[in-house]
Amino acid sequence: MTTTVVTGVGVAAPNGVGTEEYWRATLAGQSGIGPIRLFDASPYPVKLAGETGLDATAYIPGKFRAQTDHMTHLAMSAAVMALADAEVDPAEMPEFDMGVTVANSSGGIMFGQRELQRLWSQGPTHVSAYMSVAWFYAATAGQLSIRHGMKGPALVLASEQAGGLDAVGHARRQIRRGTPLMVTGGSDASLSPGGLAFQIATGMLSTHDDPARAYLPFDRDAGGYLPGNGGAILILEDAAAAQTRGAPGCYGKIAGYAATFDPPGDDEGPATDVRAYDPPRGSGRVPRLRRAAELALADAGISPAEVDVVFADAWGLPGPDLEEAIAITELFGPRGVPVTAPKTMTGRLYAGGGALDLVTALLAIRDQIIPPTVNVTRQAPGIDLDLVLAEPRPHTIRHALVLARGLGGHNSAVVLTAPTTPLRNPQRSER
Amino acid sequence: MTTFTIVKLKEIMLSTADGAGLELEGDFLDKPFPDLDFDSLAVLELATRVQQDYDLTIPDEAVAELTTPRDVLDYVTRRLGESV
Numbered sequence A: 001m002t003t004t005v006v007t008g009v010g011v012a013a014p015n016g017v018g019t020e021e022y023w024r025a026t027l028a029g030q031s032g033i034g035p036i037r038l039f040d041a042s043p044y045p046v047k048l049a050g051e052t053g054l055d056a057t058a059y060i061p062g063k064f065r066a067q068t069d070h071m072t073h074l075a076m077s078a079a080v081m082a083l084a085d086a087e088v089d090p091a092e093m094p095e096f097d098m099g100v101t102v103a104n105s106s107g108g109i110m111f112g113q114r115e116l117q118r119l120w121s122q123g124p125t126h127v128s129a130y131m132s133v134a135w136f137y138a139a140t141a142g143q144l145s146i147r148h149g150m151k152g153p154a155l156v157l158a159s160e161q162a163g164g165l166d167a168v169g170h171a172r173r174q175i176r177r178g179t180p181l182m183v184t185g186g187s188d189a190s191l192s193p194g195g196l197a198f199q200i201a202t203g204m205l206s207t208h209d210d211p212a213r214a215y216l217p218f219d220r221d222a223g224g225y226l227p228g229n230g231g232a233i234l235i236l237e238d239a240a241a242a243q244t245r246g247a248p249g250c251y252g253k254i255a256g257y258a259a260t261f262d263p264p265g266d267d268e269g270p271a272t273d274v275r276a277y278d279p280p281r282g283s284g285r286v287p288r289l290r291r292a293a294e295l296a297l298a299d300a301g302i303s304p305a306e307v308d309v310v311f312a313d314a315w316g317l318p319g320p321d322l323e324e325a326i327a328i329t330e331l332f333g334p335r336g337v338p339v340t341a342p343k344t345m346t347g348r349l350y351a352g353g354g355a356l357d358l359v360t361a362l363l364a365i366r367d368q369i370i371p372p373t374v375n376v377t378r379q380a381p382g383i384d385l386d387l388v389l390a391e392p393r394p395h396t397i398r399h400a401l402v403l404a405r406g407l408g409g410h411n412s413a414v415v416l417t418a419p420t421t422p423l424r425n426p427q428r429s430e431r
Numbered sequence B: 001m002t003t004f005t006i007v008k009l010k011e012i013m014l015s016t017a018d019g020a021g022l023e024l025e026g027d028f029l030d031k032p033f034p035d036l037d038f039d040s041l042a043v044l045e046l047a048t049r050v051q052q053d054y055d056l057t058i059p060d061e062a063v064a065e066l067t068t069p070r071d072v073l074d075y076v077t078r079r080l081g082e083s084v
Helices: A019-027 A062-067 A070-085 A109-122 A139-148 A160-176 A193-200 A239-245 A288-300 A318-332 A351-367 B006-015 B040-054 B060-064 B069-082
Strands: A004-013 A033-035 A048-050 A098-103 A154-157 A181-188 A230-238 A252-261 A309-311 A338-340 A399-406 A410-417
Touching: A004 A019, A004 A070, A004 A160, A004 A239, A004 A351, A019 A351, A062 A139, A062 B040, A070 A109, A070 A139, A070 A181, A070 A230, A098 A139, A098 A160, A098 A351, A109 A193, A139 A154, A139 A181, A154 A160, A160 A181, A160 A230, A160 A252, A160 A351, A160 A399, A160 A410, A181 A351, A230 A239, A230 A351, A252 A288, A288 A318, A288 A399, A288 A410, A309 A351, A318 A399, A351 A399, A351 A410, B006 B040, B006 B069, B040 B060, B040 B069
Parallel strands: A098 A154, A098 A181, A309 A338, A309 A399
Antiparallel strands: A004 A230, A004 A252, A033 A048, A181 A230, A252 A410, A399 A410
């Protein structure tokens, strides 16, 4: 079967814009979480988040900037980086040989809120015509397709934090169907006053005011998560086509992908309640997150013993943390595999989160080092993971498993495998 | 009486592209919008901003007839004249 490889990556994250800047910060344990500055968050119980200091003018022409929300700026900027990294000039490639599948879950909520405020305060003639294309989930996929002249399949997937993995799984499918190059990944920018209020309503956000204590997945003090704005883009290619065009090398293969979906819980809890996750307790069925991981490993043709590191979803709530820890422990045994959650330095980026974890895992494979989980100190009762805490850990990595869960019942898993030949120039992203 | 000038037109056109990336020098007035990298949505946004700044209502059918910057200049000048 066709081998799908990653030939370029780009990152716009709260703790670093640019792949190498982000990677340096991540290995150094530098967090991008801090007080919300995009608006006055003082009236809200949640005052911390991961904001990305992106200079969109450095990456995006004025016309596209004006027509799009911050969430699209994040993805478009990361796409520029990723295409340059892969040494792809879209203008030189047949337009139907390139497609776009990106994930998104919060839509252009900053843009949307601004225009809705104009609608209700000044009237319909004061609403920007760009509102029509800026706010909806598919805006980013469409604008990437238009800007780079990519006329192959173009699609958006909305499965919250699982979206970044689902997009990459779908992009691999398009490559197998015959599109040689896909731009994929995801981005989200959920931080507007309205956007924050919607998230607070789930009851899952941390209201802690200390950035070092607010988001502590797997810790006995876990009390919710913090959201972040950000995204990552990957260039996926058919390995043979990449070689033919003279691609500079690859970061790794998309070796396995699977997704499962949880049924609603048996109880009558609200739809957003985390009780909706995994089969009803005591039902005897295999938890769906574990099932997604097993299916992804089977798809990659490897056993759990061959996995060298797990990038956890790391929700930051006691119930979901325990469920994920159990799924990992059942697959790998107690402390059977190193586990990490660098998202403790960015917050949960929703559609951008899974995509960023994939890029992070590929960089871990490139440099043979596992980035740390920060701030977590004492695992909660019942959780017995080999968490990589505080400091990065040098480690031989051939296969990495990335897990993600999205609100509403999405579980996704991707297996990444080291390239058979290393990158031609391992530090090419420095350019 | 309020007037609509070329300077103001250029200012609004630039604002639809975040102030950058448009070539609005020389004889741009008679160039079709697509030649100025102005798609149909950008023309709609241009009309929206004119509506806001001049308190006009421009019907969609009228927007469809605006194919060059000069069309906009002439249309707005005429409408402002009517409203005096």
